[in-house]
Amino acid sequence: xxxxxxxxxxxxxxxxxxxxxxxxxxxxxxxxxxxxxxxxxxxxxxxxxxxxxxxxxxxxxxxxxxxxxxxxxxxxxxxxxxxxxxxxxxxxxxxxxxxxxxxxxxxxxxxxxxxxxxxxxxxxxxxxxxxxxxxxxxxxxxxxxxxxxxxxxxxxxxxxxxxxxxxxxxxxxxxxxxxxxxxxxxxxxxxxxxxxxxxxxxxxxxxxxxxxxxxxxxxxxxxxxxxxxxxxxxxxxxxxxxxxxxxxxxxxxxxxxxxxxxxxxxxxxxxxxxxxxxxxxxxxxxxxxxxxxxxxxxxxxxxxxxxxxxxxxxxxxxxxxxxxxxxxxxxxxxxxxxxxxxxxxxxxxxxxxxxxxxxxxxxxxxxxxxxxxxxxxxxxxxxxxxxxxxxxxxxxxxxxxxxxxxxxxxxxxxxxxxxxxxxxxxxxxxxxxxxxxxxxxxxxxxxxxxxxxxxxxxxxxxxxxxxxxxxxxxxxxxxxxxxxxxxxxxxxxxxxxxxxxxxxxxxxxxxxxxxxxxxxxxxxxxxxx
Amino acid sequence: xxxxxxxxxxxxxxxxxxxxxxxxxxxxxxxxxxxxxxxxxxxxxxxxxxxxxxxxxxxxxxxxxxxxxxxxxxxxxxxxxxxxxxxxxxxxxxxxxxxxxxxxxxxxxxxxxxxxxxxxxxxxxxxxxxxxxxxxxxxxxxxxxxxxxxxxxxxxxxxxxxxxxxxxxxxxxxxxxxxxxxxxxxxxxx
Numbered sequence: 001x002x003x004x005x006x007x008x009x010x011x012x013x014x015x016x017x018x019x020x021x022x023x024x025x026x027x028x029x030x031x032x033x034x035x036x037x038x039x040x041x042x043x044x045x046x047x048x049x050x051x052x053x054x055x056x057x058x059x060x061x062x063x064x065x066x067x068x069x070x071x072x073x074x075x076x077x078x079x080x081x082x083x084x085x086x087x088x089x090x091x092x093x094x095x096x097x098x099x100x101x102x103x104x105x106x107x108x109x110x111x112x113x114x115x116x117x118x119x120x121x122x123x124x125x126x127x128x129x130x131x132x133x134x135x136x137x138x139x140x141x142x143x144x145x146x147x148x149x150x151x152x153x154x155x156x157x158x159x160x161x162x163x164x165x166x167x168x169x170x171x172x173x174x175x176x177x178x179x180x181x182x183x184x185x186x187x188x189x190x191x192x193x194x195x196x197x198x199x200x201x202x203x204x205x206x207x208x209x210x211x212x213x214x215x216x217x218x219x220x221x222x223x224x225x226x227x228x229x230x231x232x233x234x235x236x237x238x239x240x241x242x243x244x245x246x247x248x249x250x251x252x253x254x255x256x257x258x259x260x261x262x263x264x265x266x267x268x269x270x271x272x273x274x275x276x277x278x279x280x281x282x283x284x285x286x287x288x289x290x291x292x293x294x295x296x297x298x299x300x301x302x303x304x305x306x307x308x309x310x311x312x313x314x315x316x317x318x319x320x321x322x323x324x325x326x327x328x329x330x331x332x333x334x335x336x337x338x339x340x341x342x343x344x345x346x347x348x349x350x351x352x353x354x355x356x357x358x359x360x361x362x363x364x365x366x367x368x369x370x371x372x373x374x375x376x377x378x379x380x381x382x383x384x385x386x387x388x389x390x391x392x393x394x395x396x397x398x399x400x401x402x403x404x405x406x407x408x409x410x411x412x413x414x415x416x417x418x419x420x421x422x423x424x425x426x427x428x429x430x431x432x433x434x435x436x437x438x439x440x441x442x443x444x445x446x447x448x449x450x451x452x453x454x455x456x457x458x459x460x461x462x463x464x465x466x467x468x469x470x471x472x473x474x475x476x477x478x479x480x481x482x483x484x485x486x487x488x489x490x491x492x493x494x495x496x497x498x499x500x501x502x503x504x505x506x507x508x509x510x511x512x513x514x515x516x517x518x519x520x521x522x523x524x525x526x527x528x529x
Numbered sequence: 530x531x532x533x534x535x536x537x538x539x540x541x542x543x544x545x546x547x548x549x550x551x552x553x554x555x556x557x558x559x560x561x562x563x564x565x566x567x568x569x570x571x572x573x574x575x576x577x578x579x580x581x582x583x584x585x586x587x588x589x590x591x592x593x594x595x596x597x598x599x600x601x602x603x604x605x606x607x608x609x610x611x612x613x614x615x616x617x618x619x620x621x622x623x624x625x626x627x628x629x630x631x632x633x634x635x636x637x638x639x640x641x642x643x644x645x646x647x648x649x650x651x652x653x654x655x656x657x658x659x660x661x662x663x664x665x666x667x668x669x670x671x672x673x674x675x676x677x678x679x680x681x682x683x684x685x686x687x688x689x690x691x692x693x694x695x696x697x698x699x700x701x702x703x704x705x706x707x708x709x710x711x712x713x714x715x716x717x718x719x
Contacts, residue, residue: 032694033692036691036692036693037691037692039691040645040688040691040692041691043691044645044687044691175680176650178680179650179653179680179683179687180687182680182681182684183645183684183687183688183691186684186688187688187691187692190688190692196550196554196564197554198554199550199551199554199599199603200551200554200555200602200603200606201608202604202606202607202608203608204607204608205610206608218600218603219600221599222595222596222599222600222603223596223599223600224596225592225596226592226596229589229592232677232681235680235684236677236679236680239676239679242654243657243658243661243675243676243679244672246655246657246658247657247658247662247672247675250658250659250662250711250714250715251658251661251662251714251715251717252662259672262667262668262669262672263669321582321583321586322582322583322584322585322586323583323585323586323589342669346669347667347670348670349667349669349670349672349673349674352673353669353673353676355585359589364586364589365586365590369590372597375597375600376593376596379600
């Protein structure tokens with residue numbers, strides 16, 4: 001029966017003059033699309049490859065923000081739970097300090113509390129004033145430290161989300177990088193006509209270009225669902241402000257607040273009269289009960305216009321064990337629940353928005369999901385780096401090498417992780433653990449290392465030198481961190497130290513200066529008689 | 530217990546499905562439909578993940594497992610034959626491009642950059658604004674839908690501008706789409 005249907009279809013195709021008149025038209029057209037897709041894919045990757053790489057790699061690191069933060073705060077005793085009254089006192093103390101520093105309570109525009117939970121057993125209070133944000137960490141007793149501190153983990157998150165740029169430029173730059181990555185994914189599929197047939201071929205032992213191409217294609221094909229999901233949701237968040245601005249101009253006569261209203265939650269009218277912060281236990285008690293088996297944890301707390309009658313309070317609270325774990329609940333100045341934002345029970349759009357946040361930030365499955373995200377995020381970074389390297393290898397194979405670009409790209413590929421490691425080392429020196437130091441050390445090295453790499457005789461030599469430096473820096477960082485905290489080191493921080501040290505050793509071995517590869521290289525240099 | 534069984538079942542079905550795909554795709558002559566059982570096993574694996582978590586979380590975990598198992602099978606099945614690391618014996622000849630003046634190439638490159646950059650962005654944003662303002666349903670739903678349509682539309686427009694050899698076609702259709710979307714949204718503004 002099936003054979004008969006197939007025969008009929010074939011006969012019809014042969015009889016169709018549109019197809020019969022152009023024999024071979026389809027493969028030729030397909031060949032043209034493949035060639036032009038490849039050209040577009042290369043142009044895009046070459047143009048913005050370095051920025052895409054920085055966003056991808058910093059994202060793969062930032063997914064472990066909780067774990068890295070515990071490593072960074074290893075000197076502060078951990079506590080997974082604090083009495084609500086203790087949290088209230090810490091928030092009030094933070095507000096009082098910020099008001100004193102800013103010259104009046106009315107100058108404190110926002111107060112943010114990062115609350116303790118099993119994944120992140122610390123308390124921190126951050127206040128926003130016209131002079132900037134200031135953060136105090138609390139000890140296990142909930143008492144704020146005397147001096148404020150800047151977290152390196154937050155800095156890496158800002159590199160990923162804002163490329164350290166100010167205001168609307170941050171969203172535009174990162175959003176554009178996201179769109180470029182999305183377009184690279186699309187054009188990559190179009191440029192690969194045997195995407196499925198070749199899905200398992202991995203030949204790393206042959207020609208360099210073939211190995212790079214196989215690695216690039218296999219990592220991108222199997223990671224495609226994750227890479228598309230993360231890129232689309234990332235671009236959505238980065239471009240949100242720009243899109244709301246466009247919608248306001250086009251559809252709401254420039255009224256930004258009106259355009260943003262459906263996503264900004266219940267509002268409270270501003271009133272400068274003084275009002276203390278309501279007890280957190282009062283807020284939590286008004287949030288609906290969780291679904292069976294779900295934890296009831298508040299991850300953060302944010303107050304607009306704190307200390308006034310017109311303060312608007314946002315309390316995050318988990319009450320579900322799905323992709324979306326919790327909702328953002330809004331309260332008025334006296335602490336009366338107004339409405340949740342709707343991540344769990346709201347309109348479809350809000351539920352999709354909440355799920356997208358969880359999907360992008362890996363907030364739904366604990367450490368196992370973060371580890372998987374780390375692997376897939378690292379894979380995306382490798383895809384970006386190898387894409388550029390394939391272009392360079394192809395040029396070399398065609399007899400038109402670009403030696404300077406080869407060396408500079410080695411400087412980018414290994415310079416970015418090295419810069420991140422060096423900037424992280426400043427967390428060990430309390431006087432230097434400042435955002436400005438992280439900023440200048442990271443971006444300074446990201447800019448300088450590709451230039452310094454130009455002094456290397458070849459791209460391969462630049463790559464080996466930087467990998468050696470990266471490996472040594474990681475081992476030194478882990479060792480210095482463990483030595484600084486000694487026996488007080490929490491288990492989570494110890495695991496991070498071990499991972500850093502092992503990664504460092506791996507990079508040192510990859511240079512061929514130790515192990516079997518070193519012996520092979522030595523034998524090649526001094527062949528046996 | 531159910532969750533453990535679901536986890537093991539989901540993982541086993543995903544592994545089996547991917548191994549089956551590998552066998553089929555390794556054969557140059559195998560017809561395409563032979564891959565269907567592999568895909569069916571992977572799809573069935575999602576039933577296992579549903580026993581581990583709620584539907585939304587289970588689907589995401591299923592896709593994560595698909596990617597990880599795929600990486601695992603590729604790495605385990607990698608070509609281990611030792612080949613000398615060497616450069617090609619002779620430089621590969623460059624494909625001959627049709628004769629084109631340098632300034633034409635430069636102009637086409639500039640035009641393509643403008644089309645793939647600002648014009649593609651304007652098109653994506655305009656279509657997103659149209660959906661946000663004019664599509665049916667609740668405002669929040671429209672805004673979030675527009676939030677997804679904007680980047681995806683921009684990405685597709687960028688890809689098209691980079692891939693299509695006929696720049697005039699792209700140069701005509703992208704501004705037309707953007708203009709029509711803005712006009713339609715503008716007419717129904719509140």
